[in-house]
Amino acid sequence: MSLVVVGSVAYDGIETPHGKRDRILGGACTYIALSASYFTKTAIVAVVGDDFAGEDRSWLSEKGIELTGLEQVPGKTFFWSGVYSDDMNDRTTLRTDLNVFADFNPKLPAGYASRPYLFLGNIQPSLQRGVQQQMNGVRFVGGDTMNYWIHDTREELLATIRTWDFLLINDSEARMLSGEYNLRKAAKKILAMGPNTLVIKRGEHGAMLFREDALFMVPGYLLDDVFDPTGAGDCFAGGFVGYLAEKGFDLRNGHFDVQELHRAVIYGSVMGSFCCERFGVERFRDLTRKQIDQRFEEFRKFTAF
Protein backbone atom coordinates (compact mmCIF):
# COMPACT_ATOMS: atom_id res chain seq x y z
CA MET A 1 0.00 0.00 0.00
CA SER A 2 1.08 3.50 -0.80
CA LEU A 3 3.80 5.24 1.19
CA VAL A 4 4.61 8.95 1.44
CA VAL A 5 8.21 9.94 2.28
CA VAL A 6 9.17 13.45 3.35
CA GLY A 7 12.75 14.74 3.57
CA SER A 8 15.73 16.06 1.69
CA VAL A 9 16.66 15.56 -1.93
CA ALA A 10 20.20 16.78 -2.43
CA TYR A 11 23.46 16.62 -4.27
CA ASP A 12 26.41 15.14 -2.42
CA GLY A 13 30.17 15.30 -2.76
CA ILE A 14 31.62 12.13 -1.26
CA GLU A 15 35.15 10.87 -0.70
CA THR A 16 35.86 7.41 0.68
CA PRO A 17 39.05 5.30 0.57
CA HIS A 18 37.59 3.78 -2.61
CA GLY A 19 37.30 7.03 -4.56
CA LYS A 20 35.57 10.33 -4.96
CA ARG A 21 32.43 11.80 -6.50
CA ASP A 22 32.06 15.56 -6.76
CA ARG A 23 28.32 15.84 -7.20
CA ILE A 24 25.91 12.94 -7.18
CA LEU A 25 22.25 12.52 -6.36
CA GLY A 26 21.68 12.15 -2.61
CA GLY A 27 19.50 13.25 0.30
CA ALA A 28 17.69 11.15 2.91
CA CYS A 29 14.34 11.27 1.07
CA THR A 30 15.99 10.02 -2.12
CA TYR A 31 17.58 7.02 -0.40
CA ILE A 32 14.45 6.15 1.61
CA ALA A 33 12.18 6.35 -1.41
CA LEU A 34 14.52 4.40 -3.71
CA SER A 35 14.82 1.66 -1.12
CA ALA A 36 11.08 1.56 -0.31
CA SER A 37 10.15 1.56 -4.00
CA TYR A 38 11.24 -2.11 -4.23
CA PHE A 39 8.41 -3.01 -1.89
CA THR A 40 5.57 -0.54 -2.34
CA LYS A 41 4.25 2.40 -4.33
CA THR A 42 6.19 5.39 -2.99
CA ALA A 43 5.59 9.12 -3.32
CA ILE A 44 7.92 11.85 -2.11
CA VAL A 45 7.58 15.34 -0.67
CA ALA A 46 10.76 17.39 -1.08
CA VAL A 47 12.19 20.55 -2.59
CA VAL A 48 14.95 21.08 -5.15
CA GLY A 49 16.42 24.09 -6.94
CA ASP A 50 16.37 24.96 -10.61
CA ASP A 51 19.74 23.19 -10.97
CA PHE A 52 18.11 19.81 -10.32
CA ALA A 53 18.98 17.63 -13.30
CA GLY A 54 16.23 16.43 -15.60
CA GLU A 55 17.92 13.05 -15.82
CA ASP A 56 17.78 12.60 -12.04
CA ARG A 57 14.07 13.42 -12.07
CA SER A 58 13.53 11.00 -14.95
CA TRP A 59 15.45 8.23 -13.25
CA LEU A 60 13.50 8.53 -9.98
CA SER A 61 10.31 8.51 -11.99
CA GLU A 62 11.42 5.42 -13.93
CA LYS A 63 12.06 3.71 -10.60
CA GLY A 64 8.32 4.16 -10.01
CA ILE A 65 8.61 6.98 -7.48
CA GLU A 66 5.76 9.49 -7.61
CA LEU A 67 7.19 13.00 -7.89
CA THR A 68 4.07 15.20 -7.71
CA GLY A 69 5.32 16.39 -4.33
CA LEU A 70 8.84 17.21 -5.55
CA GLU A 71 8.67 20.98 -5.62
CA GLN A 72 11.16 22.82 -7.84
CA VAL A 73 11.90 26.45 -6.87
CA PRO A 74 14.39 29.12 -7.93
CA GLY A 75 17.80 28.68 -6.34
CA LYS A 76 20.17 25.83 -5.76
CA THR A 77 19.53 22.31 -4.52
CA PHE A 78 20.76 21.33 -1.03
CA PHE A 79 24.45 20.39 -1.28
CA TRP A 80 26.48 18.38 1.22
CA SER A 81 30.02 17.10 0.98
CA GLY A 82 32.11 14.98 3.29
CA VAL A 83 35.10 12.71 3.55
CA TYR A 84 35.25 9.34 5.30
CA SER A 85 38.07 8.05 7.50
CA ASP A 86 40.13 5.05 6.36
CA ASP A 87 38.01 2.58 8.33
CA MET A 88 34.86 4.52 7.30
CA ASN A 89 33.64 4.69 10.89
CA ASP A 90 34.01 8.47 10.94
CA ARG A 91 33.22 11.16 8.47
CA THR A 92 34.04 14.82 8.33
CA THR A 93 31.58 17.23 6.78
CA LEU A 94 33.33 19.60 4.40
CA ARG A 95 30.34 21.64 3.27
CA THR A 96 26.64 21.98 4.03
CA ASP A 97 24.81 24.42 1.75
CA LEU A 98 21.13 24.20 2.67
CA ASN A 99 20.18 26.42 -0.28
CA VAL A 100 16.46 25.99 -1.14
CA PHE A 101 16.14 23.38 1.62
CA ALA A 102 16.52 26.17 4.21
CA ASP A 103 12.98 27.33 3.44
CA PHE A 104 11.47 23.89 2.94
CA ASN A 105 7.87 23.89 4.10
CA PRO A 106 6.47 20.59 2.96
CA LYS A 107 3.07 20.79 1.31
CA LEU A 108 1.19 17.61 0.50
CA PRO A 109 -0.24 17.40 -3.02
CA ALA A 110 -4.01 16.87 -2.97
CA GLY A 111 -3.79 13.17 -3.73
CA TYR A 112 -1.34 12.34 -0.94
CA ALA A 113 -3.46 13.12 2.12
CA SER A 114 -5.32 9.85 2.19
CA ARG A 115 -2.31 7.57 1.67
CA PRO A 116 -2.04 4.96 4.42
CA TYR A 117 1.68 5.17 5.28
CA LEU A 118 3.88 8.14 6.15
CA PHE A 119 7.62 8.24 6.78
CA LEU A 120 8.99 11.53 8.06
CA GLY A 121 12.67 11.84 7.23
CA ASN A 122 15.02 13.88 9.35
CA ILE A 123 13.82 17.50 9.14
CA GLN A 124 12.77 20.05 11.76
CA PRO A 125 10.25 18.36 14.10
CA SER A 126 7.63 21.11 13.67
CA LEU A 127 7.70 20.55 9.90
CA GLN A 128 7.33 16.81 10.43
CA ARG A 129 4.30 17.53 12.61
CA GLY A 130 2.85 19.88 10.01
CA VAL A 131 2.95 17.16 7.36
CA GLN A 132 1.38 14.63 9.66
CA GLN A 133 -1.50 17.03 10.33
CA GLN A 134 -2.18 17.29 6.60
CA MET A 135 -2.73 13.51 6.37
CA ASN A 136 -5.96 11.78 7.33
CA GLY A 137 -6.46 8.14 8.12
CA VAL A 138 -2.80 7.01 8.10
CA ARG A 139 -2.36 3.39 9.18
CA PHE A 140 1.04 4.23 10.56
CA VAL A 141 3.38 7.14 10.78
CA GLY A 142 6.97 7.25 11.93
CA GLY A 143 10.31 8.70 11.12
CA ASP A 144 13.83 9.67 11.89
CA THR A 145 15.51 12.57 13.65
CA MET A 146 19.06 13.64 14.51
CA ASN A 147 21.29 14.96 17.31
CA TYR A 148 20.66 18.59 16.37
CA TRP A 149 16.88 18.39 16.89
CA ILE A 150 17.27 16.25 20.01
CA HIS A 151 19.52 18.83 21.54
CA ASP A 152 18.18 22.15 20.27
CA THR A 153 14.43 21.55 19.81
CA ARG A 154 13.78 18.84 22.35
CA GLU A 155 10.26 19.89 23.42
CA GLU A 156 9.14 20.29 19.83
CA LEU A 157 10.58 16.88 19.01
CA LEU A 158 8.86 15.23 21.99
CA ALA A 159 5.53 16.78 20.97
CA THR A 160 6.07 15.46 17.45
CA ILE A 161 7.00 11.84 18.17
CA ARG A 162 4.28 11.49 20.81
CA THR A 163 1.80 10.45 18.11
CA TRP A 164 4.21 8.39 16.00
CA ASP A 165 3.88 4.65 15.73
CA PHE A 166 7.57 4.12 15.29
CA LEU A 167 10.84 5.96 15.67
CA LEU A 168 13.88 4.85 13.71
CA ILE A 169 17.19 6.31 14.91
CA ASN A 170 20.79 5.26 15.50
CA ASP A 171 22.32 4.21 18.81
CA SER A 172 23.96 7.53 19.65
CA GLU A 173 20.69 9.37 18.98
CA ALA A 174 18.83 6.88 21.19
CA ARG A 175 21.32 7.51 23.98
CA MET A 176 21.05 11.26 23.57
CA LEU A 177 17.25 11.28 23.43
CA SER A 178 16.86 9.06 26.51
CA GLY A 179 19.86 10.14 28.54
CA GLU A 180 20.69 6.44 29.06
CA TYR A 181 23.83 4.76 27.75
CA ASN A 182 22.44 1.25 28.17
CA LEU A 183 20.27 0.61 25.11
CA ARG A 184 17.73 -1.55 26.91
CA LYS A 185 17.11 1.27 29.38
CA ALA A 186 17.21 3.86 26.60
CA ALA A 187 14.57 1.94 24.66
CA LYS A 188 12.28 1.70 27.68
CA LYS A 189 12.37 5.47 28.13
CA ILE A 190 11.83 6.19 24.44
CA LEU A 191 8.86 3.82 24.21
CA ALA A 192 7.33 5.83 27.06
CA MET A 193 7.59 8.97 24.88
CA GLY A 194 4.95 7.76 22.45
CA PRO A 195 6.09 5.39 19.71
CA ASN A 196 4.99 1.77 20.21
CA THR A 197 7.96 0.58 18.16
CA LEU A 198 11.57 1.71 18.28
CA VAL A 199 14.19 0.64 15.79
CA ILE A 200 17.81 1.39 16.65
CA LYS A 201 20.30 1.24 13.79
CA ARG A 202 23.90 0.40 14.68
CA GLY A 203 25.63 0.60 11.31
CA GLU A 204 28.00 -2.33 10.79
CA HIS A 205 26.82 -3.77 14.11
CA GLY A 206 23.28 -4.34 12.90
CA ALA A 207 19.96 -3.22 14.29
CA MET A 208 17.48 -3.77 17.10
CA LEU A 209 13.73 -3.49 17.40
CA PHE A 210 12.05 -2.76 20.71
CA ARG A 211 8.40 -2.88 21.70
CA GLU A 212 6.82 -3.32 25.07
CA ASP A 213 6.16 -6.94 24.13
CA ALA A 214 9.09 -7.62 21.82
CA LEU A 215 12.82 -7.45 21.31
CA PHE A 216 14.54 -8.37 18.08
CA MET A 217 18.20 -8.06 17.14
CA VAL A 218 20.11 -8.71 13.96
CA PRO A 219 23.85 -8.45 13.27
CA GLY A 220 25.08 -6.31 10.39
CA TYR A 221 25.67 -7.88 6.99
CA LEU A 222 29.35 -8.57 6.39
CA LEU A 223 30.34 -6.98 3.10
CA ASP A 224 33.58 -7.80 1.32
CA ASP A 225 33.95 -4.11 0.56
CA VAL A 226 32.16 -1.10 1.95
CA PHE A 227 32.41 1.35 -0.92
CA ASP A 228 30.45 4.20 0.56
CA PRO A 229 28.23 4.08 3.66
CA THR A 230 26.37 7.30 2.75
CA GLY A 231 22.62 6.72 2.87
CA ALA A 232 22.81 3.22 4.36
CA GLY A 233 20.70 4.21 7.39
CA ASP A 234 18.11 5.81 5.11
CA CYS A 235 18.01 2.73 2.89
CA PHE A 236 17.47 0.69 6.07
CA ALA A 237 14.49 2.94 6.84
CA GLY A 238 13.14 2.51 3.32
CA GLY A 239 13.38 -1.27 3.46
CA PHE A 240 11.79 -1.41 6.92
CA VAL A 241 8.82 0.82 6.16
CA GLY A 242 8.53 -0.37 2.56
CA TYR A 243 8.14 -3.99 3.63
CA LEU A 244 5.51 -3.10 6.24
CA ALA A 245 3.60 -1.06 3.65
CA GLU A 246 3.83 -3.94 1.16
CA LYS A 247 2.30 -6.23 3.77
CA GLY A 248 -0.47 -3.71 4.56
CA PHE A 249 0.72 -3.76 8.15
CA ASP A 250 -1.31 -1.89 10.74
CA LEU A 251 0.92 -0.95 13.69
CA ARG A 252 -1.98 0.79 15.42
CA ASN A 253 -4.34 -2.07 15.82
CA GLY A 254 -1.95 -4.39 17.61
CA HIS A 255 -3.27 -7.61 16.08
CA PHE A 256 -0.36 -8.61 13.94
CA ASP A 257 2.37 -11.17 13.61
CA VAL A 258 5.40 -9.70 15.39
CA GLN A 259 7.60 -11.89 13.16
CA GLU A 260 6.61 -9.61 10.29
CA LEU A 261 8.16 -6.72 12.18
CA HIS A 262 11.32 -8.81 12.58
CA ARG A 263 11.33 -9.47 8.83
CA ALA A 264 10.94 -5.73 8.19
CA VAL A 265 14.14 -5.17 10.21
CA ILE A 266 15.89 -7.80 8.07
CA TYR A 267 14.70 -6.12 4.86
CA GLY A 268 15.99 -2.84 6.28
CA SER A 269 19.36 -4.44 6.93
CA VAL A 270 19.42 -5.95 3.44
CA MET A 271 18.74 -2.57 1.80
CA GLY A 272 21.34 -0.81 3.98
CA SER A 273 23.93 -3.39 2.98
CA PHE A 274 23.27 -3.04 -0.75
CA CYS A 275 23.54 0.74 -0.46
CA CYS A 276 27.17 0.44 0.73
CA GLU A 277 28.27 -1.59 -2.27
CA ARG A 278 28.66 1.43 -4.56
CA PHE A 279 28.84 5.19 -4.38
CA GLY A 280 25.72 7.14 -3.47
CA VAL A 281 22.56 5.68 -5.00
CA GLU A 282 24.45 3.87 -7.76
CA ARG A 283 23.65 0.39 -6.45
CA PHE A 284 19.97 1.04 -7.13
CA ARG A 285 20.58 1.42 -10.86
CA ASP A 286 20.58 -2.33 -11.36
CA LEU A 287 19.48 -3.84 -8.03
CA THR A 288 16.61 -6.30 -8.42
CA ARG A 289 13.98 -7.55 -6.00
CA LYS A 290 15.30 -11.05 -6.61
CA GLN A 291 18.74 -10.05 -5.29
CA ILE A 292 17.05 -8.46 -2.28
CA ASP A 293 15.12 -11.64 -1.47
CA GLN A 294 18.27 -13.72 -1.94
CA ARG A 295 20.12 -11.61 0.60
CA PHE A 296 17.15 -11.89 2.96
CA GLU A 297 17.57 -15.67 2.78
CA GLU A 298 21.30 -15.26 3.35
CA PHE A 299 20.50 -13.44 6.60
CA ARG A 300 18.36 -16.40 7.60
CA LYS A 301 21.21 -18.79 6.88
CA PHE A 302 23.89 -16.99 8.84
CA THR A 303 21.73 -16.26 11.90
CA ALA A 304 19.93 -19.63 12.30
CA PHE A 305 20.90 -22.08 15.02
Next chain:
Amino acid sequence: MSLVVVGSVAYDGIETPHGKRDRILGGACTYIALSASYFTKTAIVAVVGDDFAGEDRSWLSEKGIELTGLEQVPGKTFFWSGVYSDDMNDRTTLRTDLNVFADFNPKLPAGYASRPYLFLGNIQPSLQRGVQQQMNGVRFVGGDTMNYWIHDTREELLATIRTWDFLLINDSEARMLSGEYNLRKAAKKILAMGPNTLVIKRGEHGAMLFREDALFMVPGYLLDDVFDPTGAGDCFAGGFVGYLAEKGFDLRNGHFDVQELHRAVIYGSVMGSFCCERFGVERFRDLTRKQIDQRFEEFRKFTAF
Protein backbone atom coordinates in the same frame (compact mmCIF):
# COMPACT_ATOMS: atom_id res chain seq x y z
CA MET B 1 33.91 -35.45 27.13
CA SER B 2 36.83 -34.21 29.14
CA LEU B 3 38.41 -30.82 28.45
CA VAL B 4 41.83 -29.50 29.49
CA VAL B 5 42.23 -25.73 29.86
CA VAL B 6 45.63 -24.03 30.11
CA GLY B 7 46.16 -20.43 31.15
CA SER B 8 46.37 -17.97 33.99
CA VAL B 9 44.85 -18.20 37.43
CA ALA B 10 45.18 -14.82 39.10
CA TYR B 11 43.92 -12.28 41.56
CA ASP B 12 42.36 -9.15 40.14
CA GLY B 13 41.67 -5.66 41.42
CA ILE B 14 38.72 -4.25 39.47
CA GLU B 15 36.96 -0.91 39.46
CA THR B 16 33.86 -0.29 37.35
CA PRO B 17 31.17 2.43 37.62
CA HIS B 18 29.27 -0.07 39.79
CA GLY B 19 31.93 -0.49 42.45
CA LYS B 20 35.32 -1.81 43.35
CA ARG B 21 36.99 -5.04 44.42
CA ASP B 22 40.58 -4.98 45.67
CA ARG B 23 41.50 -8.63 45.23
CA ILE B 24 39.23 -11.28 43.78
CA LEU B 25 39.78 -14.57 42.02
CA GLY B 26 40.43 -14.08 38.31
CA GLY B 27 42.61 -15.14 35.39
CA ALA B 28 41.61 -16.40 31.94
CA CYS B 29 41.97 -20.08 32.86
CA THR B 30 39.68 -19.61 35.86
CA TYR B 31 36.92 -17.99 33.79
CA ILE B 32 37.21 -20.48 30.92
CA ALA B 33 37.14 -23.49 33.24
CA LEU B 34 34.26 -22.19 35.36
CA SER B 35 32.23 -21.52 32.25
CA ALA B 36 33.07 -24.84 30.56
CA SER B 37 32.38 -26.79 33.74
CA TYR B 38 28.62 -26.28 33.19
CA PHE B 39 28.91 -28.42 30.06
CA THR B 40 31.71 -30.92 30.51
CA LYS B 41 34.31 -32.37 32.87
CA THR B 42 37.05 -29.75 32.96
CA ALA B 43 40.66 -29.94 34.17
CA ILE B 44 43.06 -27.02 34.40
CA VAL B 45 46.79 -26.47 33.99
CA ALA B 46 47.98 -23.31 35.72
CA VAL B 47 50.34 -21.98 38.37
CA VAL B 48 49.65 -20.03 41.57
CA GLY B 49 51.80 -18.77 44.43
CA ASP B 50 51.73 -19.76 48.07
CA ASP B 51 49.30 -16.91 48.73
CA PHE B 52 46.58 -18.70 46.77
CA ALA B 53 43.63 -19.02 49.13
CA GLY B 54 42.48 -22.45 50.22
CA GLU B 55 38.89 -21.33 49.87
CA ASP B 56 39.39 -20.44 46.21
CA ARG B 57 40.91 -23.86 45.57
CA SER B 58 38.04 -25.52 47.41
CA TRP B 59 35.42 -23.58 45.52
CA LEU B 60 36.88 -24.44 42.09
CA SER B 61 37.03 -28.05 43.18
CA GLU B 62 33.42 -27.95 44.37
CA LYS B 63 32.46 -26.62 40.96
CA GLY B 64 33.78 -29.92 39.62
CA ILE B 65 37.01 -28.55 38.16
CA GLU B 66 39.94 -30.98 38.30
CA LEU B 67 42.91 -29.23 39.92
CA THR B 68 45.66 -31.85 39.62
CA GLY B 69 47.36 -29.53 37.12
CA LEU B 70 47.13 -26.45 39.36
CA GLU B 71 50.74 -26.14 40.46
CA GLN B 72 51.45 -24.17 43.64
CA VAL B 73 54.97 -22.73 43.95
CA PRO B 74 56.73 -20.33 46.31
CA GLY B 75 56.02 -16.69 45.54
CA LYS B 76 52.96 -14.64 44.76
CA THR B 77 50.05 -15.35 42.45
CA PHE B 78 49.71 -13.29 39.24
CA PHE B 79 48.01 -9.99 40.12
CA TRP B 80 46.28 -7.62 37.71
CA SER B 81 44.32 -4.49 38.43
CA GLY B 82 42.42 -2.11 36.19
CA VAL B 83 39.72 0.51 36.03
CA TYR B 84 36.91 0.72 33.48
CA SER B 85 35.66 3.86 31.76
CA ASP B 86 32.12 5.10 32.45
CA ASP B 87 30.67 3.33 29.40
CA MET B 88 32.91 0.31 30.15
CA ASN B 89 34.17 0.20 26.59
CA ASP B 90 37.70 1.07 27.71
CA ARG B 91 39.82 -0.05 30.58
CA THR B 92 43.10 1.16 31.95
CA THR B 93 45.51 -1.32 33.48
CA LEU B 94 46.82 -0.04 36.78
CA ARG B 95 49.11 -2.92 37.68
CA THR B 96 50.34 -6.18 36.18
CA ASP B 97 52.49 -8.26 38.54
CA LEU B 98 53.24 -11.51 36.73
CA ASN B 99 54.84 -12.98 39.87
CA VAL B 100 54.98 -16.80 39.63
CA PHE B 101 53.22 -16.64 36.25
CA ALA B 102 56.42 -15.16 34.74
CA ASP B 103 58.05 -18.61 34.93
CA PHE B 104 54.98 -20.63 34.05
CA ASN B 105 56.01 -23.70 32.09
CA PRO B 106 52.89 -25.79 31.86
CA LYS B 107 53.35 -29.47 32.60
CA LEU B 108 50.52 -31.90 32.01
CA PRO B 109 49.78 -34.30 34.85
CA ALA B 110 50.03 -37.93 33.72
CA GLY B 111 46.30 -38.42 33.42
CA TYR B 112 45.68 -35.39 31.22
CA ALA B 113 47.60 -36.41 28.08
CA SER B 114 44.88 -38.59 26.62
CA ARG B 115 41.99 -36.18 27.19
CA PRO B 116 40.11 -35.46 23.97
CA TYR B 117 39.76 -31.66 24.13
CA LEU B 118 42.33 -28.94 24.71
CA PHE B 119 41.83 -25.20 25.07
CA LEU B 120 44.99 -23.10 25.17
CA GLY B 121 44.34 -19.82 26.91
CA ASN B 122 46.30 -16.70 26.09
CA ILE B 123 49.94 -17.44 27.04
CA GLN B 124 53.21 -17.37 25.09
CA PRO B 125 52.68 -19.31 21.82
CA SER B 126 55.71 -21.56 22.38
CA LEU B 127 54.27 -22.64 25.73
CA GLN B 128 50.91 -23.31 24.07
CA ARG B 129 52.72 -25.48 21.52
CA GLY B 130 54.64 -27.28 24.25
CA VAL B 131 51.39 -28.30 25.95
CA GLN B 132 49.86 -29.47 22.71
CA GLN B 133 52.88 -31.70 22.09
CA GLN B 134 52.36 -33.38 25.45
CA MET B 135 48.84 -34.45 24.42
CA ASN B 136 48.08 -37.46 22.27
CA GLY B 137 44.93 -38.16 20.35
CA VAL B 138 43.11 -34.85 20.94
CA ARG B 139 39.84 -34.59 19.02
CA PHE B 140 40.26 -30.87 18.81
CA VAL B 141 42.61 -28.20 20.01
CA GLY B 142 42.27 -24.47 19.85
CA GLY B 143 42.76 -21.33 21.83
CA ASP B 144 43.16 -17.65 22.27
CA THR B 145 46.00 -15.18 21.85
CA MET B 146 46.52 -11.42 22.24
CA ASN B 147 47.99 -8.33 20.57
CA TYR B 148 51.35 -8.72 22.33
CA TRP B 149 52.04 -12.20 20.87
CA ILE B 150 50.69 -11.20 17.46
CA HIS B 151 53.05 -8.28 17.32
CA ASP B 152 56.15 -9.51 19.14
CA THR B 153 56.24 -13.26 18.47
CA ARG B 154 54.41 -13.50 15.18
CA GLU B 155 56.37 -16.40 13.62
CA GLU B 156 56.12 -18.43 16.81
CA LEU B 157 52.38 -17.76 16.93
CA LEU B 158 51.88 -18.74 13.29
CA ALA B 159 53.78 -22.00 13.86
CA THR B 160 51.58 -22.66 16.88
CA ILE B 161 48.12 -22.03 15.41
CA ARG B 162 48.98 -23.91 12.19
CA THR B 163 47.84 -27.17 13.79
CA TRP B 164 44.89 -25.76 15.75
CA ASP B 165 41.35 -26.63 14.84
CA PHE B 166 39.99 -23.32 15.99
CA LEU B 167 41.16 -19.87 16.97
CA LEU B 168 39.03 -17.69 19.20
CA ILE B 169 40.02 -14.02 19.32
CA ASN B 170 38.46 -10.58 19.35
CA ASP B 171 37.95 -8.30 16.35
CA SER B 172 40.97 -6.08 16.92
CA GLU B 173 43.20 -9.15 17.27
CA ALA B 174 41.75 -10.58 14.06
CA ARG B 175 42.52 -7.33 12.26
CA MET B 176 46.05 -7.23 13.66
CA LEU B 177 46.79 -10.86 12.87
CA SER B 178 45.51 -10.62 9.28
CA GLY B 179 46.43 -7.06 8.43
CA GLU B 180 42.86 -6.60 7.11
CA TYR B 181 40.31 -4.22 8.61
CA ASN B 182 37.37 -5.86 6.86
CA LEU B 183 36.46 -8.89 8.99
CA ARG B 184 35.36 -11.06 6.08
CA LYS B 185 38.75 -10.58 4.45
CA ALA B 186 40.53 -10.94 7.79
CA ALA B 187 38.77 -14.26 8.38
CA LYS B 188 39.72 -15.59 4.98
CA LYS B 189 43.39 -14.89 5.66
CA ILE B 190 43.30 -16.38 9.15
CA LEU B 191 41.59 -19.57 7.96
CA ALA B 192 44.49 -19.94 5.53
CA MET B 193 46.89 -19.91 8.51
CA GLY B 194 45.70 -23.29 9.75
CA PRO B 195 42.56 -23.30 11.92
CA ASN B 196 39.47 -24.66 10.14
CA THR B 197 37.25 -22.59 12.42
CA LEU B 198 37.60 -18.97 13.51
CA VAL B 199 35.46 -17.34 16.16
CA ILE B 200 35.65 -13.57 16.45
CA LYS B 201 34.32 -12.04 19.67
CA ARG B 202 33.03 -8.48 19.46
CA GLY B 203 32.05 -7.78 23.05
CA GLU B 204 28.66 -6.05 23.28
CA HIS B 205 28.33 -6.41 19.50
CA GLY B 206 28.20 -10.19 19.60
CA ALA B 207 30.28 -12.80 17.83
CA MET B 208 30.94 -14.40 14.47
CA LEU B 209 32.04 -17.84 13.36
CA PHE B 210 33.86 -18.40 10.10
CA ARG B 211 34.72 -21.59 8.26
CA GLU B 212 35.45 -22.17 4.62
CA ASP B 213 31.91 -23.53 4.29
CA ALA B 214 30.11 -21.52 6.95
CA LEU B 215 29.39 -18.09 8.37
CA PHE B 216 27.40 -17.51 11.52
CA MET B 217 26.72 -14.26 13.37
CA VAL B 218 24.96 -13.46 16.60
CA PRO B 219 24.28 -10.07 18.21
CA GLY B 220 25.35 -9.45 21.80
CA TYR B 221 22.92 -10.08 24.64
CA LEU B 222 21.37 -6.86 25.91
CA LEU B 223 21.90 -6.66 29.64
CA ASP B 224 20.03 -4.20 31.84
CA ASP B 225 23.27 -3.59 33.70
CA VAL B 226 26.82 -4.52 32.85
CA PHE B 227 28.41 -4.80 36.26
CA ASP B 228 31.88 -5.88 35.24
CA PRO B 229 32.95 -7.10 31.78
CA THR B 230 36.17 -8.71 33.10
CA GLY B 231 36.41 -12.30 31.90
CA ALA B 232 33.41 -12.14 29.56
CA GLY B 233 35.50 -13.14 26.54
CA ASP B 234 37.00 -16.05 28.46
CA CYS B 235 33.56 -17.17 29.61
CA PHE B 236 32.51 -17.04 25.97
CA ALA B 237 35.42 -19.37 25.16
CA GLY B 238 34.43 -21.72 27.98
CA GLY B 239 30.84 -21.92 26.81
CA PHE B 240 31.86 -22.45 23.20
CA VAL B 241 34.39 -25.19 23.82
CA GLY B 242 32.46 -26.67 26.73
CA TYR B 243 29.37 -27.19 24.61
CA LEU B 244 31.37 -28.82 21.80
CA ALA B 245 33.06 -31.13 24.33
CA GLU B 246 29.69 -31.99 25.86
CA LYS B 247 28.46 -32.99 22.41
CA GLY B 248 31.59 -35.05 21.72
CA PHE B 249 32.18 -32.88 18.67
CA ASP B 250 34.99 -33.83 16.29
CA LEU B 251 36.11 -30.74 14.41
CA ARG B 252 38.77 -32.76 12.58
CA ASN B 253 36.64 -35.25 10.81
CA GLY B 254 34.40 -32.75 9.06
CA HIS B 255 31.24 -34.87 9.22
CA PHE B 256 29.18 -32.87 11.64
CA ASP B 257 26.13 -30.69 11.88
CA VAL B 258 27.33 -27.12 11.40
CA GLN B 259 24.27 -25.96 13.38
CA GLU B 260 25.94 -27.45 16.46
CA LEU B 261 28.83 -25.04 15.91
CA HIS B 262 26.30 -22.21 15.71
CA ARG B 263 24.77 -23.36 18.99
CA ALA B 264 28.23 -23.43 20.56
CA VAL B 265 28.61 -19.75 19.63
CA ILE B 266 25.25 -19.06 21.29
CA TYR B 267 26.29 -20.88 24.46
CA GLY B 268 29.50 -18.84 24.39
CA SER B 269 27.44 -15.65 24.16
CA VAL B 270 25.17 -16.81 26.96
CA MET B 271 28.11 -17.48 29.29
CA GLY B 272 29.78 -14.16 28.41
CA SER B 273 26.56 -12.32 29.22
CA PHE B 274 26.14 -13.99 32.63
CA CYS B 275 29.74 -13.15 33.50
CA CYS B 276 29.02 -9.41 33.19
CA GLU B 277 26.15 -9.48 35.66
CA ARG B 278 28.37 -9.39 38.75
CA PHE B 279 31.95 -8.69 39.71
CA GLY B 280 34.65 -11.14 38.65
CA VAL B 281 33.53 -14.77 38.88
CA GLU B 282 30.77 -14.01 41.39
CA ARG B 283 27.95 -14.83 38.98
CA PHE B 284 29.14 -18.44 38.90
CA ARG B 285 28.48 -18.87 42.60
CA ASP B 286 24.79 -19.51 41.99
CA LEU B 287 24.39 -19.79 38.21
CA THR B 288 22.54 -22.95 37.15
CA ARG B 289 22.46 -24.90 33.92
CA LYS B 290 18.73 -24.27 33.80
CA GLN B 291 19.32 -20.50 33.70
CA ILE B 292 21.88 -21.04 30.96
CA ASP B 293 19.45 -23.03 28.82
CA GLN B 294 16.73 -20.45 29.42
CA ARG B 295 18.97 -17.68 28.13
CA PHE B 296 19.87 -19.86 25.15
CA GLU B 297 16.15 -19.98 24.32
CA GLU B 298 15.93 -16.23 24.83
CA PHE B 299 18.61 -15.82 22.14
CA ARG B 300 16.48 -17.93 19.84
CA LYS B 301 13.47 -15.75 20.51
CA PHE B 302 15.10 -12.40 19.87
CA THR B 303 16.96 -13.48 16.72
CA ALA B 304 14.24 -15.49 14.94
CA PHE B 305 12.37 -14.12 11.95
